[in-house]
Amino acid sequence: MDDKKVSMAVVKRLPRYYRYLTDLLKLEVNRISSKELSEKMGITASQIRQDLNCFGGFGQQGYGYNVEILQREIGKILGMQNKFKAIIIGAGNMGNAIANYSLFAERGYSIVAIFDNNTEKVGKIINNLAVLDMNELENYIKNNRVDIAILTVPFQYTSQIAERVASLGIKGIWNFSPMDLRLSHEVKIENVHLSDSLMVLGYRMNKKIEEDKASL
Amino acid sequence: MDDKKVSMAVVKRLPRYYRYLTDLLKLEVNRISSKELSEKMGITASQIRQDLNCFGGFGQQGYGYNVEILQREIGKILGMQNKFKAIIIGAGNMGNAIANYSLFAERGYSIVAIFDNNTEKVGKIINNLAVLDMNELENYIKNNRVDIAILTVPFQYTSQIAERVASLGIKGIWNFSPMDLRLSHEVKIENVHLSDSLMVLGYRMNKKIEEDKASL
DNA sequence: AATTATTTGTTAAAATAATAACAATTCCGC
DNA sequence: GCGGAATTGTTATTATTTTAACAAATAATT
Structure with a gap:
């Protein structure tokens, strides 16, 4: 059983991985390392590797990840085959x-x-x-x-x-x-x-306004 | 300065608090304790008190929170006055x-x-x-x-x-x-x-399908 | 007015999540 | 096929987040 409990924090990132991998596929990129992907996505390579490993080892040492396979696997995890x-x-x-x-x-x-x-x-x-x-x-x-x-x-x-x-x-x-x-x-x-989501935007904009005011 | 750093985890909950408080106001509820609110929202009272305290003490010991004041204060934090x-x-x-x-x-x-x-x-x-x-x-x-x-x-x-x-x-x-x-x-x-968001729903539905299959 | 119930703000502890570290493995050029 | 460079999977560490605990303060009750 690969039933180690997967946290919601990880699950919520899966669609985002799926999106980036789909974009890479469209650009005909065959392989990608966690390091390259981390730079594109703005998260750490470590997090990517740990997230993916909740579901099994999709990568290969010294090579990285095959974009097509990884995208398909994440699709399966997300239940797209249903x-x-x-x-x-x-x-x-x-x-x-x-x-x-x-x-x-x-x-x-x-x-x-x-x-x-x-x-x-x-x-x-x-x-x-x-x-x-x-x-x-x-x-x-x-x-x-x-x-x-x-x-x-x-x-x-x-x-x-x-x-x-x-x-x-x-x-x-x-x-x-x-x-x-x-x-x-x-x-x-x-x-x-x-x-x-709009209100979080409002919070961040307001915070910036306050900070700008304070730094006068 | 009340500039203790507020985490995004807290900020993302603020609109939800605002929503529940607005609903309470419409029901003409004047006061609410963190315990009551926690039951309504399905989170711990401890988290509510800690979240609110990032921004200052809006409550009163032995009494709880005044709904109208708290709603207005959260509105301000979210920058609604802008x-x-x-x-x-x-x-x-x-x-x-x-x-x-x-x-x-x-x-x-x-x-x-x-x-x-x-x-x-x-x-x-x-x-x-x-x-x-x-x-x-x-x-x-x-x-x-x-x-x-x-x-x-x-x-x-x-x-x-x-x-x-x-x-x-x-x-x-x-x-x-x-x-x-x-x-x-x-x-x-x-x-x-x-x-x-739809794909997270798909993940959870698929997970249930797999679990049901496994428990046969 | 004294006593008991509540309930907060806040500190402490526990749980969770993110990052770093690194051995094991594979690739790739020569 | 050998040696160095790259990169994963995984364990260890650190940071963050959540929960629990409790003293201090207020409200309600008698």
Whole structure:
């Protein structure tokens, strides 16, 4: 068993490794050492080697890492081979943006349906998918594989819809409402807090303003 | 000087505190102890007290924290009093979604203009703002206060536009392209990697699948 | 007013994470 | 095929972060 516990700190860095390796592949770079990668990414070579070794030895002493193999392996660790199918609930502006964001498809995720309860939006075509009425949700999930529900609905509906999709057997929720959804451990949830990120930017800008003021 | 160094780990939790305190305020809760808050947020009371104490003693022994005061103080730490003005560059789906997301205004940020280089989009009204042509950017920034540029442009334009707004004196960039923008330390940058968050969800779902398989 | 309950701010301890160090191994030029 | 340069995997060390502990202070209660 290679089941040494992997910390969330490491997991959160994996998509970033995947991104840099994909870029290298596009540039037709075949091999890379932890030292070179560390310079590109702005982290230590030591951390890269230790992170990768949580999952096994992908490199070779004296040579480094084969970019293609390493990228594929990290893809596997991230579960890309599952080709997860996602539905979007909420065809508003954010739902639209997600539906049209091509990177998700490149990463192996496909959007298979979009739902909304607003009859004016039902039937509208978004990125080749006709928006379905929310009351078709149960029926759709019964007849199609759906792994992930992407929630881009107004705040006040979020909890109830989360419970509804969980009861239908969905195993992952990607939540864009500014609340920390919590359900049973059977359902994995990632809460995206866009404004948190903006506020951290605000903190850093404000800190600089204060520092500049102080150094007069 | 209360300049003990505050770690990023702490800063990243501040918006979350702000969010919970705002919710409590709406429920007209006047006071809260670190213990109660810890139960609501799912973190330890000890961490809450230590986090808050990076910035000064906002509580009172035997009483707890006054919700209104604490929320206001955290707001100040996050720089909300600056009332930062932001422009959106890129009036595509994501630019649209950001422009229409009301939470940013609630957090003290205002979107003052939207730019695009596509003449078909120029003039279009998004959330009461007419999309401006990119070649008006210099002129606009010269004549209006702009603190933050929100970049929702295609990948290949991101770097050059980032440098362009930086050269115009903008102090903060909120970048939605899947790349790690880096500029001089004069300009603060937050890179939003939406697909990273989705891939972490994928990792956790995949891990559960493997665990379930193994426990058969 | 005295006593008991709370609850903070802060220091101490434990746990976690990041970095450095280095032996073992492989590559590569000659 | 030999020797030096390079580079990993892994262990050790250091730094950071989280949690626990507790004295000091306040509030609530009788």
